[in-house]
Amino acid sequence: MRTFDVTVIGGGPAGLAAAISAEKEGARVLLIEREARLGGVLKQCIHDGFGVIRFGEKLSGCEYGARFIKExxxxxxxxxxxxxxxxxxxxxxxxxxxxxxxxxxxxxSTKTIVLATGCRERTAKQVSIHGSRPAGVFTAGTAQYYLNVMGQMPGKRCVILGSGDIGLIMARRLTLEGAEVLGVYEAKPTPSGLMRNIYQCLNDFEIPLHLSHTVTRVHGDGRVCGVTTAKVDEKMQPIAGTEEYIECDTLILSVGLIPENELAEMLGVKLDPSTKGALCDQLYMTMTDGVFSCGNALHVNDLADYVSESGDEAGKNAARYAAHKRELAEVHFDRNFLYVVPQRIDLTDKSKPAVFFFRSSEERKKTRVRLLLNGTEILKKTYQNLRPPEMERLSVDLSALPLEASSKLEFVMEELPS
Ligand SMILES: Cc1cc2nc3c(=O)[nH]c(=O)nc-3n(C[C@H](O)[C@H](O)[C@H](O)COP(=O)(O)OP(=O)(O)OC[C@H]3O[C@@H](n4cnc5c(N)ncnc54)[C@H](O)[C@@H]3O)c2cc1C
Structure with a gap:
């Protein structure tokens, strides 16, 4: 049987970075990818906006991926x-x-594993839409694959449900290819995607965004012939009497991503209900010794640059891994946060600053984020605004802190007068 020091599962940006950094540490590395080519989601992202943080350049997803594949x-x-x-x-x-x-x-056989399996899109089954299931209902990623990889138009008159980034990017892409995008319908009162995508993909192309609206029914037998939309209340329930029928041949769903963690679950790796990814420490090791997680499998990232950063660290730490008893301190956060990653700090290795990623639970204006250790402030940062679609990164030097397993390390968020 062949044996490896590090086996990386998934050949997207997270897995590519993990494999490269593990090998740099002198490990014998295997990189596994279920598709025919490396690159993960990047293969179908022909738009630019990748690599601004890492390379200081605006690259397409394909170009960004190619840099890692060459390396x-x-x-x-x-x-x-x-x-x-x-x-x-x-x-x-x-x-x-x-x-x-x-x-x-x-x-x-492998000493350690890096899970870099990415995430999958929520489908029509996970949002309640009545009606039959005719052809013409796509997730945004599938529609993107049709158009950018297979060169096929998914439809001509499209309605998009959900204002996630993939849906916004597809609204622009379909318009550029000659389709009519009749509108983007979002059940929440605020958009789910990055602001730059709202401006560049919708406003610039005069595509209407209908907030607090959803699709309640799909019409059509063989093929979609229309959808019913309706306004929703604060509990996201359709409001009777606000229904509107829209004639279209395609419904595109951009209703969220779920980290792909079946392999982690098979091993009994503990998952975090807020991220749907593994619970991990600042070295990207999950609560199962020897199993590391990074990229979108760990939590849904907004930028590929952060995905690669987590891959770099997970790969390097997997290569350096030597079995030892970890001493873990829990990271707490108040309910103004959607989540904070990592959720634990391994006190046996405080040599490098810990990098935390978090999202706010809702849109906020001027806000201060503080990190407290047993009630004493050790770091604070003020943000002019925070939005759930935009992930924030905070690097914290832990080396000099009197941190123990019983310590209370807690992130708190408070809105400031603007
Ligand atoms: C439409 C769209 C637009 C985007 N736009 C931007 C942008 O403008 N700028 C930006 O920075 N980011 C953007 N992103 C985000 C970026 O593409 C993702 O964050 C990144 O691709 C996630 O990387 P990953 O390696 O974690 O996962 P993925 O890229 O999903 O790679 C995971 C890989 O694991 C493989 N895999 C899974 N399970 C197994 C298994 N059991 N065995 C073998 N292989 C397996 C999969 O086949 C896949 O190749 C966009 C994403 C999408 C979908």
């Missing part, structure tokens, strides 16, 4: 595409991984 080609990382990691078991030496390949099944 990977210079390493001794073993890459296995068209390979699906289907099963993981804990062994005395590490883990036994079952891989499904074109040539058949293979079992490999």
């Amino acid at each position: 990977l080609e210079k390493t001794s990382v073993e890459v296995s595409c068209l390979t699906f990691a289907s099963k993981i078991e804990k062994t005395e030496e590490g883990f036994l991984l079952t891989l499904i390949k074109r040539s058949g099944l293979e079992e490999i």
Whole structure:
């Protein structure tokens, strides 16, 4: 049986960065990708906006991915595409991984695992829309794949449900390719995507955004022929009498992403209900020793640059991993936060600053975020505004702090007068 120090599952930006950084540490690395080509979601992102933080340049997703693939080609990382990691078991030496390949099944042994499996899109089944299920209902990512990879138009008259970034980008893309985008309908009172995408993808193309609206019914037998939309109340329930019928041939859903963690669950890795990803420490190790997680599998990131940063760290720490008993302090946060990652601090390694990512639970104007250790402020930062779609990053030097497992490390958020 072949053995590796680090096996990275997923060849998107998180997995590419993890494999490269693990190899730099001298580890024997295997990178597994179920698709035929590396790059993950980046392969279908032909729009720009990637790499501004990491490279100081605006790259397309494909260009951003290519930089990592080129770097990977210079390493001794073993890459296995068209390979699906289907099963993981804990062994005395590490883990036994079952891989499904074109040539058949293979079992490999690995000391550590980096889960970089990305996330999947919520489908029509996860939002309640009445009516039949005719052809012409797509998730935004699938529509993007049709258009950008297969060169096929998903439809000509489109309604988009949800104002997530993928939906906004598809509104622009479909318009540029000659489709009519009749509107984006968002159940929440505020948009779910980045502000830059609202301006660049909707406003610039005069595509209407209907906030506090949803699609309640899909019409059509063989193919979508229309949808019913309605206003919703504060509890997101449709308001009777506000229904409107819209004739269209396509409904595109951009209603959220869910980290893909079936493999983690198989191993009994503890998940965080707020992120749907694994609970992890500042070294990106999950609560299961030897299993690391990064990128969108850990939590849905807004920028690929942050995904790569988490991959760099997860890969490096997986390569350096030596079994030891961790001493973990819990990271607390008040209910003004949607989530904070990492959720634990390993006190046995405070040598490097811990990088925290968080999102606010709702839109806020001028806001101060403070980090308290047993009630004493150790860091504060003021934001002119905070929006749930935009992830925030905070680096905290823990080395000099009297942090113990029983300490209360807590993030608090308070709105300031503007
Ligand atoms: C439409 C769209 C537009 C975006 N626009 C921007 C933008 O403008 N700027 C920006 O910075 N970011 C953008 N992003 C975000 C960025 O693309 C993602 O954050 C990034 O791709 C996530 O990287 P990842 O490696 O975690 O996951 P992914 O890219 O999803 O890669 C995960 C990989 O794991 C593989 N995999 C999963 N399970 C298994 C398994 N069991 N065995 C083998 N392989 C497996 C998958 O096939 C996939 O290739 C956009 C994303 C989308 C979808």
